[in-house]
Amino acid sequence: MPIPYILARFASLLLLLSRPAAAQSEEPIRYSVTVPAGVNLVLDGTLTVPATLTRKVPVMLLIAGSGPTDRDANSAYGLRTDAFKMLADSLARSGIAVARYDKRGSGTNLSVVHTALRPETMVFDHYVADAVGIIRQLQTDKRFSGVFVAGHSEGSLVGMLAARQTRAQGFVSIAGAGRNIVDVMKEQGRAGGNPAQVQAEVDGVLDSLRAGQRVHPKNPLLKAQLSPSTQPFLISWMAYDPAVALKAYEGPVIIVQGRKDLQVALADAESLKAARPDARLLLLDSMNHILKSVEGTDRNVNFATYKDPTLPLCPGLVPALVQFVTSQAAR
Structure with a gap:
C-alpha cells in the first residue's frame, strides 16, 4: 500500500x-x-x-x-x-x-x-x-x-x-x-470482455427490449438475467433518456x-x-x-x-x- x-x-x-x-x-x-x-x-x-x-x-x-x-x-x-x-x-x-x-x-x-x-x-x-x-x-x-x-x-x-x-x-x-441504459449496458459488456458472439446476442436482446418487445434469449446466462418477470421493468427503464430528463428539470x-x-x-x-x-x-x-x-x-x-x-x-x-x-x- x-x-x-x-x-x-x-x-x-x-x-x-x-x-x-x-x-x-x-x-x-x-x-x-x-x-x-x-x-x-x-x-x-x-x-x-x-x-x-x-x-x-x-x-x-x-x-x-x-x-x-x-x-x-x-x-x-x-x-x-x-x-x-x-x-x-x-x-x-x-x-x-x-x-x-x-x-x-x-x-x-x-x-x-x-x-x-x-x-x-x-x-x-x-x-x-x-x-x-x-x-x-x-x-x-x-x-x-x-x-x-x-x-x-x-x-x-x-x-x-x-x-x-x-x-x-x-x-x-x-x-x-x-x-439510455441500453447503450450503457452494451458498453459494460464489451468492457467486461464478452466474446464477440455473446456480445452480439446481448446487443440484439437489448435492442429488442428497448423497442418494447419481450425476448427469449438462447444463452443460459442471459436467460437467468432476463427472466420474463424482470423484462417489464427493464423495458420501462429503457424508455428514458437521462439527458432529456435532466434538461426538463429547471x-x-x-x-x-x-x-x-x-x-x-x-x-x-x-x-x-x-x-x-x-x-x-x-x-x-x-x-x-x-x-x-x-x-x-x-x-x-x-x-x-x-x-x-x-x-x-x-x-x-x-x-x-x-x-x-x-x-x-x-x-
Whole structure:
C-alpha cells in the first residue's frame, strides 16, 4: 500500500476523532408505498440531522443505485461500502440534513417485497413515485428550508425525474448515466470482455427490449438475467433518456463523476453536461463508482473497495456538495 495513502487514511482518522461525538442525530423515517394502488409495502429510512437545530436547514434526499442497494449503499449480495451513511454523517456536520431510504427490493423490505408486489408488475416509474412521495414528506417538515435531491448511478435518473415533479430546490447527479441504459449496458459488456458472439446476442436482446418487445434469449446466462418477470421493468427503464430528463428539470444541477469509475463512463457525465450547459461538472480524479478513492488502474484493486466499508469517501466530494447546497439554499 503506498505510503501517501496510509498517511491519508491516518489523517482522516485523526480528523474524525477530533470531531464532537454528537455532531448529528438520527431518526427513522417511513414511507407507505402508494403505487400500484392497494400495495401493502413500507419503505424504511434514516433521517440524519445536525445535533442542534436553531434554525431551518436544507435537507438532501439520497437515492441509491441499481440492484438491491440499501440506504447505506450496501446490499445483500456482497456490496459493503457504507458510502451513503458516511455521506449523511459528513453533510450533517456541515449543517445539511440527509434522508436516505431502502428502495423497493432492498434493505429491510428485501424479504417481503415480492409478497407485496409481483415482480412482473414492477416498473421503473414506481421507483420515481416512491422518491416523489418521500420528497413531499420532507417538503412538509417545518425544520427544513428546502429539499435537494441526489441520485447515485441508477438513482440519478430516478432523482432527476422526481426532482422535476416536486420542483426540488436542486439536483445532484452522482455517477449517473447520461445515455439510455441500453447503450450503457452494451458498453459494460464489451468492457467486461464478452466474446464477440455473446456480445452480439446481448446487443440484439437489448435492442429488442428497448423497442418494447419481450425476448427469449438462447444463452443460459442471459436467460437467468432476463427472466420474463424482470423484462417489464427493464423495458420501462429503457424508455428514458437521462439527458432529456435532466434538461426538463429547471432547477440548479451539479454533475459529479469519478475518473476511476468502472461502471459509468466520463462520456455519461459529459452527455449530462451537454444537456444542461449551466450545470457544474465536477470530475474527481481518484473517485470510483462507490465514491471511494482508488490508486492506480488495477480493476481488482478498484472492485476490492466495494467490500471495505472502512475506506473514507473520496476527498473533494463532500465539500463540493456542501458548497452547492449552501449556495443555492442562500438564494
